[in-house]
Amino acid sequence: xxxxxxxxxxxxxxxxxxxxxxxxxxxxxxxxxxxxxxxxxxxxxxxxxxxxxxxxxxxxxxxxxxxxxxxxxxxxxxxxxxxxxxxxxxxxxxxxxxxxxxxxxxxxxxxxxxxxxxxxxxxxxxxxxxxxxxxxxxxxxxxxxxxxxxxxxxxxxxxxxxxxxxxxxxxxxxxxxxxxxxxxxxxxxxxxxxxxxxxxxxxxxxxxxxxxxxxxxxxxxxxxxxxxxxxxxxxxxxxxxxxxxxxxxxxxxxxxxxxxxxxxxxxxxxxxxxxxxxxxxxxxxxxxxxxxxxxxxxxxxxxxxxxxxxxxxxxxxxxxxxxxxxxxxxxxxxxxxxxxxxxxxxxxxxxxxxxxxxxxxxxxxxxxxxxxxxxxxxxxxxxxxxxxxxxxxxxxxxxxxxxxxxxxxxxxxxxx
Numbered sequence: 229x230x231x232x233x234x235x236x237x238x239x240x241x242x243x244x245x246x247x248x249x250x251x252x253x254x255x256x257x258x259x260x261x262x263x264x265x266x267x268x269x270x271x272x273x274x275x276x277x278x279x280x281x282x283x284x285x286x287x288x289x290x291x292x293x294x295x296x297x298x299x300x301x302x303x304x305x306x307x308x309x310x311x312x313x314x315x316x317x318x319x320x321x322x323x324x325x326x327x328x329x330x331x332x333x334x335x336x337x338x339x340x341x342x343x344x345x346x347x348x349x350x351x352x353x354x355x356x357x358x359x360x361x362x363x364x365x366x367x368x369x370x371x372x373x374x375x376x377x378x379x380x381x382x383x384x385x386x387x388x389x390x391x392x393x394x395x396x397x398x399x400x401x402x403x404x405x406x407x408x409x410x411x412x413x414x415x416x417x418x419x420x421x422x423x424x425x426x427x428x429x430x431x432x433x434x435x436x437x438x439x440x441x442x443x444x445x446x447x448x449x450x451x452x453x454x455x456x457x458x459x460x461x462x463x464x465x466x467x468x469x470x471x472x473x474x475x476x477x478x479x480x481x482x483x484x485x486x487x488x489x490x491x492x493x494x495x496x497x498x499x500x501x502x503x504x505x506x507x508x509x510x511x512x513x514x515x516x517x518x519x520x521x522x523x524x525x526x527x528x529x530x531x532x533x534x535x536x537x538x539x540x541x542x543x544x545x546x547x548x549x550x551x552x553x554x555x556x557x558x559x560x561x562x563x564x565x566x567x568x569x570x571x572x573x574x575x576x577x578x579x580x581x582x583x584x585x586x587x588x589x590x591x592x593x594x595x596x597x598x599x600x601x602x603x604x605x606x607x608x609x610x611x612x613x614x615x616x617x618x619x620x621x622x623x624x625x626x627x628x629x630x631x632x633x634x635x636x637x638x639x640x641x642x643x644x
Contacts, residue, residue, distance in 0.1 A: 236268070236269070236272040237541075237542075240265055240268065240269060243261070243265060244265070247261060273540070277536070281532050281533070281535040281536030281539055281540065315351070317347070317349045318349065318351075321349060355418045355419060356418075356419060356420075357419040357420055357421050360390070362379055362380065362383060364376055364377035364378070364379055365377045389423075389427075389431075393421075394431045394434065394435070395435075397411060397415075397423075397428055397431045397432075398431055398432055398435045400414070401428065401431075401432055402432065402435075408425045408428045408429070409425075411423075411428055412424075412425065412428065443482075446480055446482050447482060447498055447499055449480055450475050450476075450477070450480055450482055450499050450503075451499060451502040451503060451504075452504075452505075453477050453480070453503075453505055454477075454505040454506065455477050455505055455506045455508060455524075456475050456476070456477055456499070456500070456503050456505065456506070456507050456508070457474070457475070457476050457477065457508045457509070457526075458473075458474065458475055458494075458500055458507055458508065458509045458515060459473075459474050459509065459510065460472065460473045460474070460489055460493075460512075461474075463485065465485055468487070469487075470485045470486065470487055471485070471486055471487070471488065471489045471493060472484070472485050473485075473486060473493060473494065473497055475497075475499040475500065482497075482499060484497045489514075490514040491514045491517050494514065494518075500515070500518055501518060503518065503520075503521045504520055504521055505521060505522070506521065506522045506523070506524050506625065507521045507522070507523055507524070508523075508524045508525075508526055508626060509523070509524075509525070509526060510525070510526050510529045511525050511529070511615065511619065511643070513644065515644075516643065516644025517644070519644075522625065523622045523625075523643065523644070524622055524623075524625040524626040525619055525622045525623045525625075525626055525643075526626060527553055527557070527623070527626045527627060530553065530616070530623060531550055531553060531554070533612050534546040534547070534549055534550040534553075534612070535550060536608070537608070537609045537612055538550070541607065541608070541609045543586070543589060543590055543609045544585070544589060545582055545583070545585040545586035545589050545590070545613075546586070546609065546612070548582045548585065549579070549582040549583070549586070549616070552578055552579060552582055553627060556575050556579075556624075556627045556629065557627055559571075559575075560627060560628045560629070565628060566628060566630075567628075567629070569630070569633065572629045572630050572632075573632065575624070575627075575629050576620075576624065576629060576632070579620065579623075579624065580620070583613060583616060583617050586613045587613070590607070590609050590610050590613055591610075592604075592606065592610060592614075593605065593606060593610070615643070618643050619643035621643075622643050
């Protein structure tokens with residue numbers, strides 16, 4: 229890997245070679261240098277890791293470059309190539325204001341007739357509190373029996389907050405992720421409403437309770453879906469480490485927090501154990517504990533790891549395979565989402581050719597001498613290469629390349 233025009237790997241290798249040749253270095257000094265070299269390698273790996281070649285978000289990129297431009301370098305507004313959107317009039321405006329010609333200002337002695345109208349529309353918003361008072365009729369018969377008209381459903385108190393306000397608060401809190409204090413400030417300044425933090429919390433609780441029926445519906449729907457994307461990410465709940473598990477497809481998303489990350493949590497959430505279609509994930513081993521579905525490895529993760537292999541470890545095969553996966557994706561899209569068996573075999577052959585080049589460029593480590601304990605350490609690039617070989621069907625399934633008609637030992641059977 230290269231940092232500030234310095235090839236760190238070559239520099240470390242030169243030091244190792246010098247230590248190997250220099251017999252005057254004491255064992256204690258040699259051990260200290262080994263520790264320092266390990267620290268240098270770890271720090272270099274961290275500096276070379278970014279959102280382009282790992283799962284780190286862009287906000288955590290080291291020395292993140294921010295675009296700046298001098299005054300006058302670009303014109304304000306949309307830049308060349310930007311797809312603009314024109315403000316279009318609506319066919320049924322909410323309010324129509326008719327304006328008439330002031331006939332007092334017209335030349336006298338002439339006859340005028342209406343021949344049509346010209347229109348201009350102004351799109352705006354109204355932010356205000358709206359209070360609706362319901363006055364139900366009360367009747368009383370000649371015997372003193374009272375009859376009261378019913379209030380609308382949900383109107384149960386002398387004064388209460390309405391459903392649109394509650395929905396807006398939940399939207400600001402759960403989707404826009406605004407703190408309660410900011411929501412209170414917004415409603416006070418723009419609507420003149422003063423809501424307590426407890427009230428805002430109660431709105432979220434009510435929404436959660438109303439969403440229980442959604443859970444009863446979405447979990448069976450995802451179990452039966454043809455494709456389910458699965459992932460998990462760390463989060464804090466009450467100051468404790470939790471994991472937010474997700475199961476989704478193009479139409480549905482189910483998020484569930486759990487204190488555990490692995491199969492125990494997935495079983496408890498109750499979606500993945502019942503999937504019988506295709507499960508798309510990032511090759512984390514617990515996903516492969518569900519053998520009753522087909523697996524597909526997320527190509528976005530593969531592309532980032534391939535980027536790291538060629539940028540940090542100078543692996544040319546990784547660059548070739550990275551470009552091949554992108555070409556494959558574009559070709560399948562251009563073909564309407566599927567390719568013929570002959571085309572699929574051609575893509576598969578090119579995939580295997582890239583990995584064969586990787587075998588030559590990044591061979592496995594030498595076998596340890598007899599009697600040596602432990603496994604031989606492999607580089608990250610070699611581990612990635614072997615995984616892409618073992619998981620061929622699962623990698624190509626994400627690119628919508630069908631498996632060959634004859635049985636193959638590659639894929640889910642050996643990948644997990």
